[in-house]
Amino acid sequence: MALATTTDAVRAWTQGWAVSRGSADPVPQPWGVTIDIGLAQAVSRHVLFDRYASDEATVTKLVRPDAAPGTWVKFVEPPEAVAPWMPDNWEYDTPGHLMTLPLVPGTAAPDVPPGHTLRTWTRAGLTKVLVLAADGGLGVRGQVAVTGRTAVIDQVETNPLHRRKGLGTLVMRTLEACAAEQGAEDCVLGATDEGRALYTTLGWHRVSPLTGIFRPTPPSP
Incomplete structure (x- = not known):
């Protein structure tokens, strides 16, 4: 099965990542998936598929100043595209590349x-x-x-x-x-x-x- 689009690749990545890390199965969302991890530093992870990264209503709902500590959001976008959504009390992870x-x-x-x-x-x-x-x-x-x-x-x-x-x-x-x-x-x-x-x-x-x-x-x- 060829991974024809970025969404195909990131969907496959989340499925395998969940198995690799022993987390819960990814739960489909209108904008991507949510993965429950259950660690103090990483309670849950939301992964946005590419076409939703600039959807203000979606992003601001997930990236809130009052979100629970240990909430993660992953974008298939560079840091500069994410910067406008960043509250002061959130931090960046190490930049990465989907391959x-x-x-x-x-x-x-x-x-x-x-x-x-x-x-x-x-x-x-x-x-x-x-x-x-x-x-x-x-x-x-x-x-x-x-x-x-x-x-x-x-x-x-x-x-x-x-x-x-x-x-x-x-x-x-x-x-x-x-x-x-x-x-x-x-x-x-x-x-x-x-x-x-x-x-x-x-x-x-x-x-x-x-x-x-x-x-x-x-x-x-």
Whole structure:
């Protein structure tokens, strides 16, 4: 299934993200979806599909000064497009990028570098990949959630001590291969600026910016 539009991509991303993070299923809304997360710092997340980002009535209803702490709103827009809606008591998350990749069945992952160990396991629809360094510590990790014909790669983390060794490429290609083996035809992810640089070299395409804003939770007394 090709992700023909930004809305297709962000819808697929929210479905897989919910599986990856163990949150509630996304609840469809007229303007996008709501995902209940249930953490003190992130109680719920509203994700606006692209055509609603400039709808003043919709945005101001979600982004209110009196919204509950731990409320998040995600836009497929750059920060400057979101700025007019920002109350003083909300904050920006790290800027991101929505990216997609068509999967090629049968693509093999690269060889594991000498001295490293690759492990994979799957629980409840979520596949995790871990590369251990020679000393047994974390090299790099990541996970992929397959929801039908699309998959979401999430929480890719590289130990700063083991960067520039090809481990990020190893994990990404392994996650992509795992997704293809489970029947996925397209992958989606939300990337940081640093991650975008790597993923672009691996053939990923940037669909749109991602801007998250949130009402922070007051510190404990």
